[in-house]
Amino acid sequence: MKIDRIIQILLPHDEKFYSLFEEMTRLLQKASIALKKIPDSDPVQTQSLADEIEDLEHQADEVTHRVFAELNATFVTPFDREDIHELASSLDDVMDYINGCSSRFVLYNVRVAPQYMRKLMEIIQLQVETVGKGITYLRDFKNTGMLEEVLKKVNEYENEADTVFNLAIADLFENEKNAIELIKLKEIYIGLETATDRCEDVANVLESILVKHA
Amino acid sequence: MKIDRIIQILLPHDEKFYSLFEEMTRLLQKASIALKKIPDSDPVQTQSLADEIEDLEHQADEVTHRVFAELNATFVTPFDREDIHELASSLDDVMDYINGCSSRFVLYNVRVAPQYMRKLMEIIQLQVETVGKGITYLRDFKNTGMLEEVLKKVNEYENEADTVFNLAIADLFENEKNAIELIKLKEIYIGLETATDRCEDVANVLESILVKHA
């Protein structure tokens, strides 16, 4: 481990990983913006937004596979192999949950998104934007102050999402008398909340990288 | 890592791992065939098939533990330790989900399996059979063409399962007016779909091993 670290410092780092992670966050940002538009869309627009997100999800899968292939082909990585693996996986998970939510919107034929759902979608979009910033700071570890700021924000969004999620579920059980509608909405809420958890996972990997390189 | 690789090539490989993985896939094949029979069985037969699957699941647990014990006792493994661990875990997961589905069938007293459910069970059986082939190819890495073919097929089955699952859930929410029946069937569907996901995980580990040894 320690010797790996020394090698990492001595040898030139691989730019490819940075670019792939940045590409990943660009795709995530597009997906989170499309997701946020769904509650104000008619069924035709919703279908087209869901298709767009599904396409972004496929592109994200490609990028994730390229990270893993690069990892197998590269001897010296800019930071620990397991962190690169974890970072790619958790970014991919965020995308999967965003896609899962938008496809359920179509699949379950959801007509009206409650206010809490809109709020969670907004938080995801802001959180993904912040994660994107964090990823760009990876290139320059002297910028630790900025990265710490970003990580703090991602965690704050996650806490906010937790609060909104709890209120949403309590509201659902109190006011939604149709059990099948309740099941549909609850499942989408869980997907949204899990997306914010996975964003926090991304922040945790970034923090772990920061600690090792500080 | 690279030095590990060289040692792996120079030293005789351990046959035990291959045999244990092959034993695991034999158990999985039996379980997936039993699962497929459930929709055409009366309650007594269903109980007996579920018992058979539960027994296979216990045997699979044993095999998984033997893989882990072997891993701790072996210095030079035929491929990376983490891949062996992941392979054993994901095969065990497939078994757990198959067992979970058949035991829910009994537990929830499900009388009629929708067509989509039968289709998913068929896909699982074919996918498990294909995974079994992939495992036998591990013994001979010159056979990379065959292994690649197998991995492609496993992924195709997973995609097919995704499509069937989405149709099944949409159908359920459109046509099943009894919320409690909907909950039961939806849970079994999720279990079946997750089994195909875990099969894909198995294929992903096999691919990762292939990439490192090609």
Add this chain to the structure above:
Amino acid sequence: MKIDRIIQILLPHDEKFYSLFEEMTRLLQKASIALKKIPDSDPVQTQSLADEIEDLEHQADEVTHRVFAELNATFVTPFDREDIHELASSLDDVMDYINGCSSRFVLYNVRVAPQYMRKLMEIIQLQVETVGKGITYLRDFKNTGMLEEVLKKVNEYENEADTVFNLAIADLFENEKNAIELIKLKEIYIGLETATDRCEDVANVLESILVKHA
């Protein structure tokens, strides 16, 4: 790996890890005792117990983060790094599931806990107590007989919990005619059962450590 082991044996071990894990199990024991009191409490008491558990969960998060920080700062660890990581994560998971169950009790406004639910809460409390014993035995590996006894007991509790869970779910689907009530109770049951699974994960890590050091 083998060289790591030798270094581990030759150099003095770090007491900090033992203390942190013991602190973690103390928090878990408090939480599991509070959880067990919920079914016999009025709404005001339930809220206060849920608040207490949430506070314990935050403290457990702190301890988990300290384990990870210690792991990054320590060159020679008393046992394998991945085992320390896994042990901290699975203990933290047990706490998360206990907290999830108690907060759902409040959130879903559950008035009456079925007998099976009380039974699962009792099992969790006993299992957590047993896990706590197992953790103290880590300090002294000559005590392998005692540790093995503890691990066997944790697994027995998990099996008992599985049986109770299956009976509980079958009972729920047979007797709870209100789908929304069924959804609420089923979710809490799943959380409780998962807590016992995570306790078993803790035992599995302890077993893995035992195997390597025996």
